[in-house]
Amino acid sequence: MLKIGITGGIGSGKTTICKVFETMGIPVFYADTVAKQLMVTDELLMSGVRHTFGTESYAADGTLNNKHIAAIVFNNADELARLNALVHPAVFRAFEVWVKQVPAHVPYVLKEAALLFESGSYKMCDQNILVLAPEAARLQWVMERDGVSAAQVKARMDKQLPDEEKMKLADHLIYNNETASLIIQVLRLHQLFLNKPE
Numbered sequence: 001m002l003k004i005g006i007t008g009g010i011g012s013g014k015t016t017i018c019k020v021f022e023t024m025g026i027p028v029f030y031a032d033t034v035a036k037q038l039m040v041t042d043e044l045l046m047s048g049v050r051h052t053f054g055t056e057s058y059a060a061d062g063t064l065n066n067k068h069i070a071a072i073v074f075n076n077a078d079e080l081a082r083l084n085a086l087v088h089p090a091v092f093r094a095f096e097v098w099v100k101q102v103p104a105h106v107p108y109v110l111k112e113a114a115l116l117f118e119s120g121s122y123k124m125c126d127q128n129i130l131v132l133a134p135e136a137a138r139l140q141w142v143m144e145r146d147g148v149s150a151a152q153v154k155a156r157m158d159k160q161l162p163d164e165e166k167m168k169l170a171d172h173l174i175y176n177n178e179t180a181s182l183i184i185q186v187l188r189l190h191q192l193f194l195n196k197p198e
Helices: 014-023 031-038 043-053 066-073 077-101 135-146 150-158 163-169 182-194
Strands: 002-008 028-030 108-112 127-132 172-175
Touching: 002 014, 014 028, 014 108, 014 182, 028 031, 028 077, 031 077, 031 108, 043 066, 043 077, 066 077, 127 163, 135 150, 172 182
Parallel strands: 002 108, 002 127, 028 108, 127 172
Antiparallel strands: none
């Protein structure tokens, strides 16, 4: 079974593209969603967070103290790196467990992750897709989706690798713009992965 990574900058539309793959019966592992779940369910990860960022990282009922964590890692690259060093291995483990549960007849799976290249998890995949979209469109979409300012979106974009760097690591590109058909691009890759030997 092939493991295909898929990523793109914030607001590039990678989740929408994953939904298209899902309509064709391809399972998708949403790494960022799983990471949030693991923060409150994975004992090893939770222990590491408490040890690194203090017992106040969690409330008495086990919920994550987002404000406490955000106050530490926001605008502090070193602290954010420490958090990622705890979270990424937990997500890697969860992905491996998830893949083993996928039925054997499934030809390939997708791993969707915002930090696919930054975290190094692209190395766990056989091939990787990068979704590209015009920055102006991405800005507008995220501002509308999250109710935030352009400056706030730009700050989040700046924490991710530039598309030029990601393109060097990607095997396939999907262009999410007004001219290229997403469906045709997805179908082309789908056929490619179906015919690719493991």
